[in-house]
Amino acid sequence: xxxxxxxxxxxxxxxxxAVAAAAMVLVWCIHFRGGLAFEATNKNxxxxxxxxxxxxxxxxxxxxAIMVYKVLPTWKHDSTKLIHLILHAIALVLGVIGIxxxxxxxxxxxxxxxxxxxxxxxxGTICLYGIQWIFGFVTFFFPRASPNVRKGALxxxxxxxxxxxxxxxxxxxxxxxxxxxxxxxSGLDKYGAxxxxxxxTALAVVLFGASVVVAAVSPxxxxxxxxYAPIPGH
Ligand code: HEM
Ligand code: HEM
Numbered sequence: 001x002x003x004x005x006x007x008x009x010x011x012x013x014x015x016x017x018a019v020a021a022a023a024m025v026l027v028w029c030i031h032f033r034g035g036l037a038f039e040a041t042n043k044n045x046x047x048x049x050x051x052x053x054x055x056x057x058x059x060x061x062x063x064x065a066i067m068v069y070k071v072l073p074t075w076k077h078d079s080t081k082l083i084h085l086i087l088h089a090i091a092l093v094l095g096v097i098g099i100x101x102x103x104x105x106x107x108x109x110x111x112x113x114x115x116x117x118x119x120x121x122x123x124g125t126i127c128l129y130g131i132q133w134i135f136g137f138v139t140f141f142f143p144r145a146s147p148n149v150r151k152g153a154l155x156x157x158x159x160x161x162x163x164x165x166x167x168x169x170x171x172x173x174x175x176x177x178x179x180x181x182x183x184x185x186s187g188l189d190k191y192g193a194x195x196x197x198x199x200x201t202a203l204a205v206v207l208f209g210a211s212v213v214v215a216a217v218s219p220x221x222x223x224x225x226x227x228y229a230p231i232p233g234h
Contacts, residue, residue, distance in 0.1 A: 003218050007070035010215035014067060017208035018060045024201040025055045032194045038101070047105040050098050051175065055205065057094025059168060061087055062129075063212045066165060073220035085141060088133055095126050118174040125167045132157075132164050162213060169209040176202040 029036060029048040036052060037045035064071075065087035068080050099122060106113050114120065139145045139153050180198045184190055 003214065005214070005218050006222065007067075007215040007218040007220050010211045010218060011067050011071050014063060014208055014211035014215060017204050017211060018063065021201055021204040021208055022056050022060060024197060024204065025051055028194070028197050028201065032197065038104075043105050043109045046101055046108065049101040050105070051179070053094050053098030053101065054172060054175065055201075057098060058091050058126075059172060059205070059209075061091035061094065062165065062168070063208070065091060066161065066212055067215050070215050070218070070220050081140065085133075085137060088129075088136075092126075092129055092133055095129070099123075099126060116174075116178060118171060118178050121167065121171040121174065125164060125171050128160075128164045128167070132161055136161075158216070162216060166209065166213065169205060172205055173202055176205075 029052050033044065033048050034042065035045050036048050038049065040046055065084050068083045068087065072080055072083075102119075103113060105111075114123070136157055139157070140150060144150070145153065176198055180188075180195060184195065188194060
């Protein structure tokens with residue numbers, strides 16, 4: 001699929017938005033919500049690890065993994081493939097730890113588990129991500145399928161990979177919405193600084209995700225057709 005645009009500018013935009021979104025989620029959870037902890041008497045601090053790890057660890061690292069072929073187009077394919085699979089593995093592990101923190105917060109606060117659409121899509125997305133990783137590893141890395149099978153499998157790997165990635169973006173949107181709605185129902189100012197911060201973080205994630213997807217479906221560089229010649233006089 002070609003959009004007639006090169007991937008590079010979209011990767012720059014994605015990086016800038018990733019830095020902005022990461023900074024905003026940290027300011028939210030540390031400055032407004034009191035900080036991060038794995039063990040604490042204030043259980044909200046355990047919850048705060050969840051959005052931070054899901055955004056920075058899972059979504060942003062996963063996006064860097066997807067974009068690596070476009071960010072480092074001149075590197076050897078074997079090297080970018082290795083970076084791709086390692087970054088995806090780290091993203092998966094941090095995502096699992098982030099989800100564990102949400103469960104830990106619920107269990108230690110006596111709150112039920114898995115009652116929301118967010119949590120259902122969250123479990124679905126992390127499982128599909130794990131399956132995608134295993135299939136990718138076995139097909140393209142070790143033991144590696146035959147060249148013909150690899151060729152046939154690649155479009156499916158890209159399609160399914162982008163599907164899982166978009167599902168993860170949507171899950172994060174529901175998470176931001178859900179948490180902000182909880183806070184607003186317990187008295188948080190609907191037009192206050194914190195509400196704007198959370199909504200702008202979620203908006204940055206939408207634009208960030210869009211840039212990553214466009215970068216993934218765009219070519220790293222154009223191969224001009226050999227018979228191309230500019231129209232004389234133009
Ligand atoms: C793709 C990223 C994300 C995934 C896969 C994910 C997954 C999950 C899962 C599986 C749970 C259920 C925990 C339980 O039932 O004990 C959960 C809970 C929760 N998550 Fe996320 N989450 C993600 C991002 C976020 C973000 C960015 C926020 C923003 C604050 C958030 C807010 C919440 C809230 C408020 C809960 C508790 C309420 C509930 O269970 O729905 N999540 N998340
Ligand atoms: C959850 C994990 C994974 C996801 C979401 C994922 C997603 C993607 C996406 C979206 C692309 C297209 C990138 C582009 O064309 O710019 C891609 C390409 C690729 N992925 Fe994965 N991937 C995952 C795991 C793996 C693993 C474990 C391997 C094993 C080596 C792998 C091997 C490849 C290869 C060889 C390409 C083709 C690169 C090229 O076009 O030259 N992927 N992946």
